[in-house]
Amino acid sequence: MTSRILLGFQIGSGEPVYVPLHHLAIFGMTQLSGKTTTLEALISRSGLRAIAFITKRGEAGFTSYNLVTPYYKPRADWQFVEGLVNVALGEKVKYEPGMRYGIMKVCRGRKDLRDIQKAAVEFARETKREFMKAVYEKLAAYLEIVVPELDRWVFADKLELAEGVNVMDVSGMRLETQHLVIASTIDYAFAHLDHVIVIIPEAWESIPQGKMTPVKWVAQQFIRKGAAIGNYMFLDSQDIGGIDKTPLRQCDNWLMGRMKEAHEVERILKQLLGMKVPAEEIQTLPLGHFYAAIGNDVKKVYVLPVGVPEEVGRDVALGKRSPESIRDEFLKPKVMEMDDLVWKEKYEQLEKQFADIRTKIYSEVKGEFEKKIEEERQKAFREALKKVDEIKKQWNIEEYQQTIVQLKDEKVTLEAELKKLEPHKAFKEALVKFLGTYVPAAGPPGFESSVPSDVSVSVEQPALTVKVERKSVELTDKTTEGKIAIIYAEEKLPSDKWFTTTDVVNAFVSHGWPRDPRIGPTLDKMCSWGFFEKHYAGKRPEYKLKLKPQEARSKGLLKEVEPSQLPTDKSVGLQLPRFGCDA
Numbered sequence: 001m002t003s004r005i006l007l008g009f010q011i012g013s014g015e016p017v018y019v020p021l022h023h024l025a026i027f028g029m030t031q032l033s034g035k036t037t038t039l040e041a042l043i044s045r046s047g048l049r050a051i052a053f054i055t056k057r058g059e060a061g062f063t064s065y066n067l068v069t070p071y072y073k074p075r076a077d078w079q080f081v082e083g084l085v086n087v088a089l090g091e092k093v094k095y096e097p098g099m100r101y102g103i104m105k106v107c108r109g110r111k112d113l114r115d116i117q118k119a120a121v122e123f124a125r126e127t128k129r130e131f132m133k134a135v136y137e138k139l140a141a142y143l144e145i146v147v148p149e150l151d152r153w154v155f156a157d158k159l160e161l162a163e164g165v166n167v168m169d170v171s172g173m174r175l176e177t178q179h180l181v182i183a184s185t186i187d188y189a190f191a192h193l194d195h196v197i198v199i200i201p202e203a204w205e206s207i208p209q210g211k212m213t214p215v216k217w218v219a220q221q222f223i224r225k226g227a228a229i230g231n232y233m234f235l236d237s238q239d240i241g242g243i244d245k246t247p248l249r250q251c252d253n254w255l256m257g258r259m260k261e262a263h264e265v266e267r268i269l270k271q272l273l274g275m276k277v278p279a280e281e282i283q284t285l286p287l288g289h290f291y292a293a294i295g296n297d298v299k300k301v302y303v304l305p306v307g308v309p310e311e312v313g314r315d316v317a318l319g320k321r322s323p324e325s326i327r328d329e330f331l332k333p334k335v336m337e338m339d340d341l342v343w344k345e346k347y348e349q350l351e352k353q354f355a356d357i358r359t360k361i362y363s364e365v366k367g368e369f370e371k372k373i374e375e376e377r378q379k380a381f382r383e384a385l386k387k388v389d390e391i392k393k394q395w396n397i398e399e400y401q402q403t404i405v406q407l408k409d410e411k412v413t414l415e416a417e418l419k420k421l422e423p424h425k426a427f428k429e430a431l432v433k434f435l436g437t438y439v440p441a442a443g444p445p446g447f448e449s450s451v452p453s454d455v456s457v458s459v460e461q462p463a464l465t466v467k468v469e470r471k472s473v474e475l476t477d478k479t480t481e482g483k484i485a486i487i488y489a490e491e492k493l494p495s496d497k498w499f500t501t502t503d504v505v506n507a508f509v510s511h512g513w514p515r516d517p518r519i520g521p522t523l524d525k526m527c528s529w530g531f532f533e534k535h536y537a538g539k540r541p542e543y544k545l546k547l548k549p550q551e552a553r554s555k556g557l558l559k560e561v562e563p564s565q566l567p568t569d570k571s572v573g574l575q576l577p578r579f580g581c582d583a
């Protein structure tokens with residue numbers, strides 16, 4: 001890094017001309033003056049890093065540079081947004097009635113342009129004042145164009161500069177987006193970098209006279225405070241007229257090249273610190289020739305481009321050769337086969353690296369994804385189990401399962417009982433044939449001999465009395481019938497409403513007896529004995545006492561045996577009453 005940089009050679013004398021490191025402005029006609037070539041030469045010889053922008057398609061100017069991703073950081077302060085609107089509307093916001101007030105209002109407390117745009121739409125909808133409604137609508141409509149445009153580009157969130165010239169290509173972007181990127185970059189350089197040169201392209205456009213733009217806002221700050229930490233701004237413009245004079249006043253180095261337009265020529269002449277130069281001189285300046293106002297001196301110089309030997313440059317200054325010959329010999333892009341090969345190899349290497357990184361990322365993402373899926377699966381499984389438990393609790397599934405087991409057992413028993421009944425069917429048919437009239441149905445399946453002996457059935461025609469032997473059944477708590485008989489005798493079953501097998505199970509449980517799948521069939525059997533009756537509530541069988549225990553006792557159909565009467569071998573140590581049931 002040096003504070004004195006070789007610019008070129010003085011016309012006529014061939015003396016080297018140096019410029020001190022400072023803010024600089026360079027003007028001249030497009031392509032015919034050589035502005036970018038000059039800037040590249042200065043940067044290259046300064047040893048500083050520089051950041052420049054390609055704003056027009058096909059325009060590069062620099063022969064060697066490092067391409068960097070455009071940098072953009074969202075900002076949401078009103079000054080910034082006002083600048084942006086200025087770029088778009090091409091007018092001075094401060095003269096647009098209500099606009100500055102509107103911008104300040106929509107920007108308050110917002111985090112980015114998207115936020116501000118939403119706010120503008122809302123304000124337009126809600127305001128009662130027609131005049132302000134129009135202002136907000138204008139603002140919203142404008143941001144509606146800018147905000148989606150920002151989404152189209154990939155921006156870097158950090159600025160990493162290589163030695164020499166770094167270039168951001170913003171040529172495909174809308175003018176406002178270009179300004180956002182340039183402004184963000186200047187802001188970043190201002191806040192985080194030192195010894196960096198920022199080149200402002202088309203300065204008449206980004207730092208215009210009279211109105212604020214995002215670039216102007218930050219450029220002013222950068223120029224005012226940058227030099228102290230070695231940051232400089234180089235302004236590049238085709239003319240002087242349209243540029244804001246505040247930053248220009250801070251430039252101690254002015255380089256003025258060929259210019260045709262009369263007003264511009266006049267402006268240049270005024271900057272020559274009193275040096276008398278004919279206007280035509282400015283209008284016919286050859287390529288690479290500039291009037292350089294450096295500090296208090298003005299010199300006519302031939303700028304030495306990068307890659308051109310000093311003595312060759314001096315020859316041009318001495319009029320021994322033309323700048324065009326320099327251009328054609330040193331500056332024309334050459335077909336460099338060797339370079340091409342090097343680049344091809346580098347490209348292939350990068351491509352391979354990229355493929356490797358892609359594969360790595362893919363497998364990492366895949367692994368991560370599979371892990372996530374497994375976790376989610378486990379989670380879902382645990383949740384499902386929890387749900388099942390809850391549902392189980394709600395539905396009392398175990399009770400249902402118990403009922404299902406009971407029903408299955410009942411079915412098996414019933415089928416067996418039905419089989420036993422087969423001979424009766426034949427007997428009944430024979431009897432019907434013989435009697436030719438109604439015969440009471442046989443007892444319940446399997447209990448043909450247990451039809452209560454006290455039942456007399458009278459049939460009217462012909463008079464017939466059927467008497468069945470009465471048989472006493474002794475029950476103990478060893479059988480299901482016995483257990484049911486015990487809870488019946490103890491009046492543990494509801495006496496005047498329907499009950500279910502579950503009620504009987506509960507009574508069993510209160511006795512300390514296990515759940516018994518034969519409860520259903522046994523209850524049915526006892527229905528046939530006339531103690532209970534049965535019906536169905538939907539699909540669920542329900543039972544009711546047909547004969548209350550007291551009634552059964554009074555009729556002698558229920559007898560309870562005192563514990564002392566228990567045969568010793570049947571003693572279960574429970575001192576349970578034994579009872580007999582006449583059936």
Ligand SMILES: Nc1ncnc2c1ncn2[C@@H]1O[C@H](COP(=O)(O)OP(=O)(O)OP(=O)(O)O)[C@@H](O)[C@H]1O
Pocket residue numbers: 028029030031032033034035036037038059061238287288289302303304305323324326327331332
């Ligand atoms: N000092 C020089 N000696 C010889 N040729 C030069 C010199 N400066 C520039 N040129 C040539 O002139 C052409 C234009 O140069 P350059 O791109 O620097 O112009 P510019 O002023 O930046 O133009 P624009 O305004 O379009 O950006 C290029 O071909 C370049 O090689």
Ligand SMILES: [Mg+2]
Pocket residue numbers: 035036037061
């Ligand atoms: Mg240029």
